[in-house]
Amino acid sequence: MTEPPSTSPTVGRSLTWEEYLSLPEDTRVEYIDGRLAVSPTPDRQHQGIVLDLAFAIGAVLPATHRVIPSWGWKPGRDEFIPDVMVYDVATARAGDDGRFTGTPALVVEVLSSNRGDDLIRKMAKYAEAGLPHYWIVDPRAQTLTTYAIVEGLYAPTAVHGRGAVADLDLGIATVGVDVADLLG
The missing domain is CATH 3.90.1570.10 (tt1808, chain A)
Known part of the structure; x- marks a missing residue:
């Protein structure tokens, strides 16, 4: 069984565009080269x-x-x-x-x-x-x-x-x- 994608951002985590779009709206992340770039507040x-x-x-x-x-x-x-x-x-x-x-x-x-x-x-x-x-x-x-x-x-x-x-x-x-x- 495949686990659903995590909704918590992890620096450098590889994910699809669809997974990126499913993150909560208040998450401060960028999507660069298929990976998350997380910025602190x-x-x-x-x-x-x-x-x-x-x-x-x-x-x-x-x-x-x-x-x-x-x-x-x-x-x-x-x-x-x-x-x-x-x-x-x-x-x-x-x-x-x-x-x-x-x-x-x-x-x-x-x-x-x-x-x-x-x-x-x-x-x-x-x-x-x-x-x-x-x-x-x-x-x-x-x-x-x-x-x-x-x-x-x-x-x-x-x-x-x-x-x-x-x-x-x-x-x-x-x-x-x-x-x-x-x-x-």
Whole structure:
């Protein structure tokens, strides 16, 4: 007799897309290369950075775009939960309420305990999916790094430290960010 799939997420556990979809809705997991990537609940600083960036970006976006924190993005076989995502409302397809299946204009990740996922696995997968703008906020290093695709891979375009006040290009708009204020 085959046991039913466990509903408790286990880091690195291999599972089918159907098993992934059967997990409880409040489970914070991503589906990368057919395996679960489990993230702990973000801390206060992490959430503050996410909200501050989302509000700042939202204030400069044209009416054609929206910013949203922690919404699933499913490019192909994987599913990610970017900390901040900017997308063109015209590319959000019917049925995209659960997850976005187009290509966002920007994804921002705030580094925490899963640094390798954000800096290596996701970076490669995001470039493969054609994401044009990727930013990483690193509270530990006190930096905000912007990336652009060069020959199919991300290359840093700028590294902004704690003392920087930067105008950041997200392709469709420019947002001013005081890195010290952002990092708290």
